Amino acid sequence: MNLSNKKAVIFDMDGVIVDSEKLWKKAEYETFTSLGVKVTEEHSEITKSMTTYEVTKFWYNKFPWKGKDLNTVEQMVISKVISLIETENCEIFGVKSFIEKLKIKNYKIGLATNSPNKIIPIVLNKINILHLFDAISSAEFEEKGKPDPGVYFTTAKKLHIKPENCLVVEDSHSGMLAGKKAGMTVIAFTNGNNKLNFELADYKINCFEKEGMKLLN
Template sequence: MIETVIFDMDGILVDSEPFWRKAKVNAVAKFGGNITEQHAYQSTGLRIDEIANYWIRYCDLDPACSQDLADAILDEVIGQIKTQGQLLPGVKESLESLAQADLKIGLASSSPLRLIEAVMDTFDLRKYFSVYVSAEHQTYGKPHPQVYLYAAEQLKTEPHHCLAIEDSVNGLIAAKAARMTAICVPEPGQETNPRFGIADIKLASLAEFSTSEEVQKILGA
């Protein structure tokens, strides 16, 4: 029985993945590298320090720039969310339906806490979440399950009683490795990626969440 639903944030709650891709391209260029937005998909779902180090290795940049590169990416993403960000379709409706069903709601994100709190405040989402945790200070980020296991512990729920909602392959691997039921909502352009086949359910968007018979069956509705 599902007792708790744990959301990823980027690409699930807020349409931030395009901001991440642009920020990676722009920040890497500032430090002498050259990547495209298509390349930027390769680090989707990773922690900010891992993203910086990934592109440092890829572009053979000076490892000493790791923190500055991470800060440049994060600053641009936060700025874009505050000025142009939008909640994705179905987010408020899904959160409202889960709250009415008396299910616990959490968030487990690879993004730094600074970005999580910016999203919570910008879109007035704090009231829905009992717990929100970042992999920022965990030993391992996604695709390791640590952040999901920590969120479940904070929510006082056994992992196999949790439903995770993810948009990235790395996040989906993390959720399944934590022994959680998992829904994937692939970012546009990634729907045909066969690696999403490990999800229990695949939705086109959260707008389908409250009407999907498969989802309602899992939730025991």
């Protein structure tokens, strides 16, 4: 396995650094049902990989509410998620030591997430890894979120590393697709989840602690 031309590792955030899917689900459910939206499991699967604004727009189009604009409702969801992240234990096991080892090996470290920008420092400070990142990007500032590759191109540019010299660590199909579209090598972090299709990925790891470092040695 030759990864000798790789100079940067770019991480997704939700599901890779923090186990936050259940927190987003809870925040969205509470916010949207309070506005009269009938949140279903089926539709929640569709919105899972969207940006927060896209999710808000999705539910508004299905169940238009009155009295609050989309931006206000989006911020309500984000505030709930921040409060849950601050109080819940949601760190992905082994990710901090994995990033520390990558730094020792002189890899540049980036973050490319569909999550809103204001959530990023909350997550990274909670795990005490903010100082380990050389570049941070949110799809909030892109025209489109993942699976569009924009947020990955932006991160590579900030790192001053060519896309083909970047490794991407992703846990979702839309994220892996974004990484592949950007011309990057994709590592699927499965976290023991065998239900998802990881065929898009170049490599697959179940945990950071052992498999992650073995891949890069």
